[in-house]
Structure formats: structure tokens, C-alpha cells
Amino acid sequence: MHSQVRTWTKNVDIFEKDFVIVPINESSHWYLAVICFAGQKDAAYVNEINDEDDETDTKNEATDTETGTEQESGSDDELEFSPLAIVQKKPAKRTSRNSKKGLSKQIIKSQPCILVFDSLGGSRTRCMLNLRNYLRCEWRERKKEPTTRIFDTYTIKGNHPKVPQQDNFCDCGVYVLQYMESFFKDPITDFSLPIRKPDWFLSIAQKRTEIRALIYHLKASAEIDDT
Numbered sequence: 001m002h003s004q005v006r007t008w009t010k011n012v013d014i015f016e017k018d019f020v021i022v023p024i025n026e027s028s029h030w031y032l033a034v035i036c037f038a039g040q041k042d043a044a045y046v047n048e049i050n051d052e053d054d055e056t057d058t059k060n061e062a063t064d065t066e067t068g069t070e071q072e073s074g075s076d077d078e079l080e081f082s083p084l085a086i087v088q089k090k091p092a093k094r095t096s097r098n099s100k101k102g103l104s105k106q107i108i109k110s111q112p113c114i115l116v117f118d119s120l121g122g123s124r125t126r127c128m129l130n131l132r133n134y135l136r137c138e139w140r141e142r143k144k145e146p147t148t149r150i151f152d153t154y155t156i157k158g159n160h161p162k163v164p165q166q167d168n169f170c171d172c173g174v175y176v177l178q179y180m181e182s183f184f185k186d187p188i189t190d191f192s193l194p195i196r197k198p199d200w201f202l203s204i205a206q207k208r209t210e211i212r213a214l215i216y217h218l219k220a221s222a223e224i225d226d227t
Contacts, residue, residue, distance in 0.1 A: 002134050002141070013039075018037055019036055030172040031120070033114060033124075037112045040112050049104055107192065113193065114156060116161075128158040132152060132156060139151070164204050174211070177211070179201075
């Protein structure tokens with residue numbers, strides 16, 4: 001895999017980038033993978049003032065438990081094993097969701113991970129394995145340090161954020177565009193896994209209309225320029 005695309009990044013060090021966007025077509029279906037903080041070894045924490053009261057926190061805790069259970073079924077951590085050494089890391093420190101309003105809580109500002117946004121759902125274990133193998137080869141190629149970085153399910157975890165699902169077999173490209181737009185318009189501020197952004201995709205139903213309006217606008221602009 002790496003040998004086929006190695007020239008794409010000959011002038012770019014992807015490990016200096018926060019995000020690497022990877023649109024993927026598999027069996028005539030498009031979905032999106034985002035490699036986050038590949039050059040970072042460990043999670044980075046930051047303190048944040050908690051603005052939520054106890055009642056809201058309790059509600060969120062129940063939602064988190066439900067989401068975490070759903071996400072666990074789509075996790076790739078039990079299925080993939082790196083051909084290199086596996087490093088067992090200590091669990092990330094998580095503060096209680098029942099923190100009282102006004103108190104400081106610790107969140108994960110950034111951490112190495114691979115996020116897969118797929119409008120047909122399902123596990124993309126093979127995709128994550130391929131991306132980790134790509135990162136391993138790219139690191140060896142660029143850094144000339146084959147033994148200093150390990151890319152496996154412990155050091156760069158995989159996650160499938162809960163996203164809207166298409167109800168047909170033709171709109172996957174539209175969903176990919178909306179996923180990418182939402183990712184950058186409303187950035188993730190807490191990279192604790194699983195990722196929770198319930199308000200990310202409220203406008204996805206209008207995406208096709210927006211694309212059509214943009215095409216008409218560009219067409220009209222081109223006609224004016226021609227005259």
C-alpha cells in the first residue's frame with residue numbers, strides 16, 4: 001500500500017499535521033477516515049471549567065454509557081494486532097461526569113487516533129489496519145527511525161463516531177462532504193473516546209440542496225465572466 005502512494009507526501013511531513021483526511025472508496029461506497037495527531041506519542045490533557053450542573057451531568061452520564069456500549073461493538077481494538085511489539089498503556093485519566101458546576105475538569109485536548117465516518121455503518125477494521133501500516137511505513141521512510149514509534153491499537157486507537165446513516169445506495173458522497181465540513185466548522189475540543197458530537201450533523205438533509213445552489217451560482221458567475 002505505502003509503495004503505491006509514497007510520492008504523494010514526498011514534500012510533506014504528515015507527522016507535522018494535526019489531521020490527515022483520507023476519503024476512501026470501497027466496493028463503490030465512499031466513506032471518510034481522519035488520522036488525528038499521528039506525530040504525537042501520547043494524549044495531551046488540559047483543564048476546563050465545568051459549566052454544567054449536576055442534573056445535566058447525570059443525564060450526560062447515561063447518554064455516555066449508552067454511546068460507549070454501542071461504540072464498543074464497533075471497536076477494532078479486539079481484532080487487530082500489530083506485527084511489531086505491542087505496548088500496554090495505562091488507561092487515560094477521565095474525570096467524573098458528575099463534577100459540580102464551576103469546578104475544573106481535565107479533558108483530552110488531543111491524542112493519536114483514527115476516526116472513521118461511514119454512512120453505512122459497520123466495522124472498518126481492515127481500513128484501520130491498513131492506515132496504521134501506512135503510518136508505520138511512512139515513519140520509517142521519513143524519520144529513518146524504524147524502532148522508535150509503534151502504530152497499533154494501543155498507540156493510535158480507532159473510533160467510529162456516531163453519524164447519520166444514509167437511507168439509499170447513492171448518497172454516500174454527499175455524506176462524506178458533510179462529515180468533512182462538520183469536522184472543520186465545529187472542531188472537536190475533547191478527544192476522549194468515543195467521540196461525542198450529537199449536534200454535528202443536523203444540516204445533512206440540506207447538503208444536496210446546498211451543493212445544487214453552489215453549482216448554479218458558479219455557473220452564473222462563469223457566464224458573467226464570459227460576457
